[in-house]
Amino acid sequence: MVMIASANDAALCRRATRRNFAQLTAGHLLSLPAAVALLLLFVAPTIAIFGIALTDWQLGADDLSFIGLKNFRALLVDPDFYKSLRNSVVYTLLVLPATVCLGLAVALLIESGRSFRAFYRAAHFLPVMATMAAMAISWEALLHPTIGLLTQALASLGVPTTNWLKNQHTVLPALAAIGIWQNFGYAMVLFLAGLKVIPPDLYEAAAVDGADSAFDRLRTVTLPMLGPTTMFVTIIITLRSLEVFDTVSIITQGGPEKASEVLLYTLYTESFSYLRTGYGAAITVVFLLMVTSLMLLQTRIMDRRVHYA
């Protein structure tokens, strides 16, 4: 009797193990394409970058030699690198708060109105969809020192104007303005989605409790409930600002006097114009580390303060 039972148990066990194994295999097989793509397109290039950063390889060259940390040492004393690092940080600090605030404000306005919602949504989201290369040229025209529409409009209002994109002091803010224009629609869409999931009950409870002015509603319900969205928007916009490239490349090429030289543009010119690919890879490594640690820090800090419903 006991023996039969244990034999049965063993058979059951075997069958269960076999089924588990089959499920496991199926799971792995199903995730294989994604894993391979990730490996080929993301992990392998990253490892390659780390490798190339330790060599003096030039793009197209047949041979290369291992030079250790020499690229990084050169980087540390390169004033141009610091300049582009500083420019990237300044650009991000200009774009991030404005984009988040503008995106939130527009989302709140759209959500509070009743008519033309779809139109406003689409209109504000268009810059995100537009081809940035073409838009960059349009912006160049708008900001043209003599015939630019924006410049003329400002001049007619009595605002002192300048050659925005050729002036060392205005070029970065001008590019940041374009960056804000390009990104806030994206932030808006995310905020709109965030606003949609706030339970209306909370606003009603707030109204009964006495928090019924626009400011109190915002402080008591809207902003705290948008915490996770805000965190996501902040991270995404930080990334997108640090990655700014197309406007710089098309409009200013980093000029004047490297006043608009940003990390990604430096990386690009070092690697592909000056063909110092090893050096470019070293910049990439620094860039990657910077971005990753920034993201980790941001998530850490904000996670502690953000409420997930």
Add this chain to the structure above:
Amino acid sequence: MANLKLQNISKSFGTVSVLQDVSLDVHDGEFVTLLGPSGCGKSTLLRIVAGLEQPDTGSVVIGDRAVDQWRPRDRDIAMVFQTYALYPHMTVAANLSLPLVMRRLSAWQRLPLVGPLLPGSRSLRAAIAKEIGDVAESLELAHLLDRKPAQLSGGQRQRVALARAMVRRPAVFLMDEPLSNLDTTLRTQMRIEIAALRRKLAAAFVYVTHDQTEAMTMSDRVAVMFGGKVVQVGSPQALYTRPATRQVAEFIGTPRINMLEGTVRNDGCVDVADSHFVIEHDLAPGSRVHLGIRPEHLRITERIGPDTITGRIQRLEYMGNDLLLYFTALGQREQLVMRISPQQGAGLRPDLTVHVTAAREPVLMFDHSGAAVASCVHQVTQLRNQRWS
């Protein structure tokens, strides 16, 4: 402390009329339940009292003042929401203090960083902390004050929602299906707690539910609503024993009241199935009527007579202290049910024929429009006419 008066309130959303000319008085200290199936307008009515919706016509009076133009915060009401609507990012303490903070502190005093430095705000905050401490104590929430709502169980959240309503000591408590998200055990327990709570608080309570058990057990009076109208207002006993319409009779009571179709005879008796009932009424002979008999008012009899209904057992449901016996009767479309003791049901099984009587028990009669014909009538066993043959 105030009376609440709803006067001729109507409300439509677009073309859908949700409330039609609803009037209701709730006295100070009274617990009134709005009971009705979903979509009957009971929640909308509550939200109109709260000021979260504006009625198309009609007026809400709290105390002696019409509050129609007042914002919810100024109406001296507190509301418990079905979803509790606790602020998820705040601790229980912050949730409880918010209504008081919003009232007593100025906008400047409420500001973070700067606020606490302003004169008076510290002592006001201390007073509020003491008050919410007392309320939390009374609802056994004191040990949870530092938690966030996500860290609480359903029952605890419910209690926090109640406490938040209590801290303001409002004149009118509004509750919108507050127990519907709880499991059965917890619901029973919270029912008892709310009942105890209302005895302590001198306020008018308006409680919305679709659960008749809640309505019957907690209320002083119940307003039954159907299709945007208050059909009957009365004590739970009155609603059960003297329903104004067939709809009310069918809505209240589990299992549902038996409705037997019948016809008024020339001599005034009502023919139902193979039985006839002697009932006092003033309907014309030939009228179609419905007789309502509660399941507990039917019983099995050995005797076959003019007042017995012959039925065929469909199924039996054993409930422990009761046995529900479902049967069909001759000429009746709907299945009938009776509540008997398990002893009486011994030996019964489906497909057996039984004789059922409601002799000397209350029977309700409704005319073809569904209105109650007689307030409460009893079947008379002694027949006025010829004997059964």
